[in-house]
Amino acid sequence: MPVLETKNLGIAFGGLQALQDVHFSIEKGEIFGLIGPNGAGKTTVFNLLTNVYVPTEGVISLDGVNIVGKKTYQITQNGIARTFQNIRLFKDISVIDNVKIAMNYQMKYSVLSGIFRLPSYWKEEKAVTERAYELLKVFHLEEHADDLAKNLPYGQQRKLEIARALAANPKVLLLDEPAAGMNPTETKELMETIALIRDKFKVAVLLIEHDMNFVMGICEHIVVLDYGRIIAEGSAEEVRSNPKVIAAYLGGE
Amino acid sequence: MEFLSQVINGLGIGSIYALVALGYSMVYGIVQLINFAHGDIIMVGAYTVFVILVMMNLPLWLAVLGSILFCGVAGVLIERIAYRRLLVHEAPRISLLITAIGVSIFLQNLYQLLFGSDPKSMPKMFAFAPLQFGGVQLTSSTIINISVSVVMMAGLQLMVNKMKIGKAMRATSEDAGAAKLMGINTNTTIAFTFGIGSALAAVGAVLYCNTYPQIKPVMGGLLGLKAFVAAVLGGIGSIPGAMLGGYLLGVAESLTNAYISSNLTDAVVFGILIIVLLVKPTGLLGKNTREKV
Numbered sequence: 001m002p003v004l005e006t007k008n009l010g011i012a013f014g015g016l017q018a019l020q021d022v023h024f025s026i027e028k029g030e031i032f033g034l035i036g037p038n039g040a041g042k043t044t045v046f047n048l049l050t051n052v053y054v055p056t057e058g059v060i061s062l063d064g065v066n067i068v069g070k071k072t073y074q075i076t077q078n079g080i081a082r083t084f085q086n087i088r089l090f091k092d093i094s095v096i097d098n099v100k101i102a103m104n105y106q107m108k109y110s111v112l113s114g115i116f117r118l119p120s121y122w123k124e125e126k127a128v129t130e131r132a133y134e135l136l137k138v139f140h141l142e143e144h145a146d147d148l149a150k151n152l153p154y155g156q157q158r159k160l161e162i163a164r165a166l167a168a169n170p171k172v173l174l175l176d177e178p179a180a181g182m183n184p185t186e187t188k189e190l191m192e193t194i195a196l197i198r199d200k201f202k203v204a205v206l207l208i209e210h211d212m213n214f215v216m217g218i219c220e221h222i223v224v225l226d227y228g229r230i231i232a233e234g235s236a237e238e239v240r241s242n243p244k245v246i247a248a249y250l251g252g253e
Numbered sequence: 254m255e256f257l258s259q260v261i262n263g264l265g266i267g268s269i270y271a272l273v274a275l276g277y278s279m280v281y282g283i284v285q286l287i288n289f290a291h292g293d294i295i296m297v298g299a300y301t302v303f304v305i306l307v308m309m310n311l312p313l314w315l316a317v318l319g320s321i322l323f324c325g326v327a328g329v330l331i332e333r334i335a336y337r338r339l340l341v342h343e344a345p346r347i348s349l350l351i352t353a354i355g356v357s358i359f360l361q362n363l364y365q366l367l368f369g370s371d372p373k374s375m376p377k378m379f380a381f382a383p384l385q386f387g388g389v390q391l392t393s394s395t396i397i398n399i400s401v402s403v404v405m406m407a408g409l410q411l412m413v414n415k416m417k418i419g420k421a422m423r424a425t426s427e428d429a430g431a432a433k434l435m436g437i438n439t440n441t442t443i444a445f446t447f448g449i450g451s452a453l454a455a456v457g458a459v460l461y462c463n464t465y466p467q468i469k470p471v472m473g474g475l476l477g478l479k480a481f482v483a484a485v486l487g488g489i490g491s492i493p494g495a496m497l498g499g500y501l502l503g504v505a506e507s508l509t510n511a512y513i514s515s516n517l518t519d520a521v522v523f524g525i526l527i528i529v530l531l532v533k534p535t536g537l538l539g540k541n542t543r544e545k546v
Binding site: 050073081082088090093097101102107109111125 | 428
């Protein structure tokens with residue numbers, strides 16, 4: 001059974017049909033690419049998957065359960081976490097707390113046991129802190145744990161966003177242009193990290209990216225959007241040689 | 254010595270402003286709303302004490318606890334009924350502000366209707382003989398006010414920095430959209446903030462009743478305004494700032510009363526606000542929001 005599947009998904013803003021009949025299915029542990037020219041509706045797909053926008057038609061199923069109409073925070077708790085095209089870290093909060101915030105919902109201690117510092121508080125806080133450090137280590141950020149997020153260099157902020165999303169313990173990780181603004185060395189390193197994440201955390205990864213070397217190099221399955229519709233899908237090879245895709249990117253007949 | 258006593262007296266009064274200022278500051282920090290109804294929560298808290306202690310003749314601890322709980326619940330309900338829809342639909346801040354003023358007027362009139370507009374007198378609640386420290390006399394209410402406010406602020410700092418609800422509050426205040434996507438129920442977090450702020454105002458109300466023997470339905474007006482000034486003075490959104498602002502305001506009032514004229518107290522308080530904001534527009538401990546380019 002696919003971990004995430006959409007059928008006939010669409011949204012209209014007033015008279016503008018931004019997305020129509022978007023259907024794809026992502027298997028467990030798959031790295032899945034979503035590409036297309038600017039304005040094709042890629043980020044809108046992410047916003048529908050997390051119910052930031054409510055789809056006007058279609059179904060999104062996560063592990064076989066329809067999640068359309070669930071609240072954003074519930075969807076995250078059910079297993080979809082994301083990063084942002086323009087970084088949206090909690091800037092004035094420390095690196096480690098950024099990660100721990102995403103683990104908040106997994107902590108069960110009550111306000112009272114927090115106030116009176118009962119054993120359940122200490123136990124959970126300790127466990128969460130340890131897990132947060134482990135995550136930071138994966139991204140080589142552990143030395144910066146106590147720095148404010150805004151003081152990290154750009155590339156590390158991008159990594160921290162991924163670490164924070166993983167902290168929410170997702171089944172599907174959505175990455176919105178993870179390689180934007182990175183140099184070739186950093187991009188290569190990021191490809192390795194994403195492969196590592198998939199293996200280590202057993203998550204499926206759905207990513208939007210403009211860097212074709214990146215997408216073709218890492219994605220096992222690719223969907224191409226143009227003007228809100230899917231115009232092609234398949235492996236990197238299939239997509240690369242598809243005339244419709246070439247036309248969408250380069251213009252032409 | 255006279256001067257020192259006046260300063261300490263001022264700190265005692267300032268503690269009440271500080272506790273109320275915390276509520277303004279927390280709510281502003283999380284939803285950028287100046288909750289003008291917050292001052293009236295003090296009044297609600299004071300009347301709750303009056304009802305339980307005087308009218309029902311129940312024990313003091315019950316009155317204090319009841320007042321804190323009642324105000325906490327009232328804060329949550331006000332958020333749920335009056336503000337939630339506006340917040341969810343991202344209404345302009347000015348609509349929220351007008352709603353807040355509406356809630357304030359509503360509460361004042363409701364309590365006039367329920368209890369009449371003439372003042373009610375409160376019995377002394379906590380009292381012990383004044384303490385002498387080398388010529389400086391500390392009254393019981395001063396000691397109680399200062400110690401309670403310090404404990405409350407320490408607790409609040411601990412909650413905001415060390416507990417998961419505090420992390421949820423900080424995350425919501427920085428970027429509510431991203432917080433939701435990290436699995437945080439921002440609506441509950443905001444409601445909780447209103448509840449905590451109102452409960453702190455109730456603590457302020459108890460201290461107020463213990464310091465001044467009279468309560469009336471419009472008492473929240475000027476008191477709330479001064480606490481708001483304290484919050485802005487200290488840097489709105491900052492917890493230590495709200496406390497600092499409250500203490501400064503109390504001391505300024507007390508010194509003006511003693512050495513200049515009690516008619517000028519309010520003029521001095523608001524004059525200080527104007528001067529501080531001219532020099533440091535973000536308040537004493539406020540964040541400088543200089544954008545990195």
